[in-house]
Amino acid sequence: MKVKSWTALALSACMAASLAACGGSGAGESGTKGAGETKEAGESTGESDAKSDASGAELSVTIWDNNQEPGIKEILADFTKETGIQTKISVVKWNEYWTMLEAGAQGGSLPDVFWMHSNESERYMSNDMLLDLTDKIKESDKIKVENYPEDIWGLYTYKDHYYAVPKDIDTIALWYNKKLFDEAGLAYPTADWTWDDLTEAAKKLTKPDGSQYGLALKMDNNQAGYYNLVYDKGGYIINEDKTRSGWDDPKTIEGMNILAGWLKDGVIPSAQTQTENGEDVLLQSGKAAMALQGSWMVAAYRDNEYTAENCDIVELPKDAVTGKRVSIYNGLGWAAAKNGKHTEEAWKLIEYLGSEEAQRKQAELGITMSAYKGTSDAWAKSAKFNLQAYLNMMDDMVIRPYSKSTVTWETADNEIITKVYTGELTMEEACKKMAEQMNEKLAEEK
Structure with missing residues (x-):
């Protein structure tokens, strides 16, 4: 950990409460900031009929949006059925999320898997806090760089190395x-x-x-x-x-x-x-x-x-x-702690969450538009609103400054x-x- 650099930048996390979450600003926006009460303890998504996981790992997964939690829990349960790896999800309000990550980064206790945002990504990448996914992505048969928007990859790339897999896209x-x-x-x-x-x-x-x-x-x-x-x-x-x-x-x-x-x-x-x-x-x-x-x-x-x-x-x-x-x-990324206890299992989860299968289900459940190209059409049918308007706004997009x-x-x-x-x-x-x-x-x- 680059202690001097990290300390010099620490104050910026304290100011994050007034800034954008997945996309926009406005601290009152429940969807943006992960509304609702902070969960002190996450809920396990494991299933009793899941395959056995030899490592015995239970991955901590942290997000900031209560509105997305139900759908993500369903996808995590699918992952557990397929791999046997248990997960426990926690929702921390946007105003507290970055303070929590700041403390975890300095204390060596980051969650296993968590959301990363463009406001903060370079700080965590440059301070060597995130698991380098470059080689894992190169070897993956589920994650191909060309299947996601280039600009979203750019948010989570540092010195030509990837540190998160795109989760979603927003307009x-x-x-x-x-x-x-x-x-x-x-x-x-x-x-x-x-x-x-x-x-x-x-x-x-x-x-x-x-x-x-x-x-x-x-x-x-x-x-x-x-x-x-x-x-x-x-x-x-x-x-x-x-x-x-x-x-x-x-x-x-x-x-x-x-x-x-x-x-x-x-x-x-x-x-x-x-x-x-x-x-x-x-x-x-x-x-x-x-x-x-x-x-x-x-x-x-x-x-x-x-x-x-x-x-x-x-x-x-x-x-x-x-x-x-x-x-x-903009778009969020799924990231993992470099010094986590279960980095191999964490990668398996991130790989699954970024896969076409999970990204398509994310859209179908109405969680949010997905980053994987061609999977968001189902999202437009997930509510009675004219969601096609959001897809049409993809015709002329500029990445969030x-x-x-x-x-x-x-x-x-x-x-x-x-x-x-x-x-x-x-x-x-x-x-x-x-x-x-x-x-x-x-x-x-x-």
């Missing part, structure tokens, strides 16, 4: 409340909508007394929110070689000014309101008519009586000038953007400040 779409649209006498959003169309509808769906807003968009909702506006306008957050911020690019500022307009028009809730109630809560309670949300939120809305009855999905609006309809996308220090510069960005919501800064001032701080942090990465 962004527009959720809308049919009941509120009907009450306002408005036609539902369509794939032909522009951001101007969304703005006009949001104005008509907002009530002056603050009881209903046309749109919910949190201050820290970057992947599922304003990043898409930026790239639709031709702007960018970070350049290709990850040496410079694009926040001060005129096209980036132009995209962010769409958000500034929503704030000026009062069609989105205040910072205080959205700190107390996430976009998911506002949509589920009928307080917001629309919300930009990642595909990881589907299970939460499917299992909520109100959204299941009243809401549906459509592709994101496109830019009226550029014609672009970009979806920022990241670098070695994503956590630190995103945390600073969130603090600055909040000041636009509170009226302390103009959007242009905020964008220039975000560029300045981000460039400083990127320079430190060299």
Whole structure:
């Protein structure tokens, strides 16, 4: 373990609570952050008729999303039946997940198998905390690199070595409340909508007394929110070689000014309101008519009586000038602890979870879109919503902006953007400040 390097970067884990999970931001999003109570002890998924496992291993598996737990447990049970290797799954809330991993990394007690995210992957890879899967993948008949998006592999590759197997892929779409649209006498959003169309509808769906807003968009909702506006306008957050911020690019500022307009028009809730109630809560309670949300939120809305009855999905609006309809996308990876007690068994589990069989079942169960190419069509049939909209958003995708220090510069960005919501800064001032701080942090990465 590279103690000096790890210690120098430790503070970034403490700030991860305000950052994106599978995809977007917004600490109130239950699907994003793994809602529900933290499980103090996981539940075994073993079956009594499972094959005997000579090693006697029981693998600890840790994730952060309660909504995905039931389906993953079913897949883990399939693995146990096939191999005899027992598993025990634990769900730790997003706000606590990275603190838990930080403590485990320093104390030598990481879970056997766990989710890895692009915000944190390089920190763990560069500090030699994750099991190197390169040779195992090369020898595997189940995991072939070409069967997964190249960008997702890139999130979990360090110095040409692989440290996680892609678990899923996510895109962004527009959720809308049919009941509120009907009450306002408005036609539902369509794939032909522009951001101007969304703005006009949001104005008509907002009530002056603050009881209903046309749109919910949190201050820290970057992947599922304003990043898409930026790239639709031709702007960018970070350049290709990850040496410079694009926040001060005129096209980036132009995209962010769409958000500034929503704030000026009062069609989105205040910072205080959205700190107390996430976009998911506002949509589920009928307080917001629309919300930009990642595909990881589907299970939460499917299992909520109100959204299941009243809401549906459509592709994101496109830019009226550029014609672009970009979806920022991301994907989690299944990783293992380098110094785990059961690394061979851990690899067998990761290999199984990344296999076409398990990835197809992940989609069929409606857990989430799968990373294995060609397996997500079944996911589109897993709920009564128009899930095809999320698949259609794969036509023009940009990988979620990241670098070695994503956590630190995103945390600073969130603090600055909040000041636009509170009226302390103009959007242009905020964008220039975000560029300045981000460039400083990127320079430190060299």
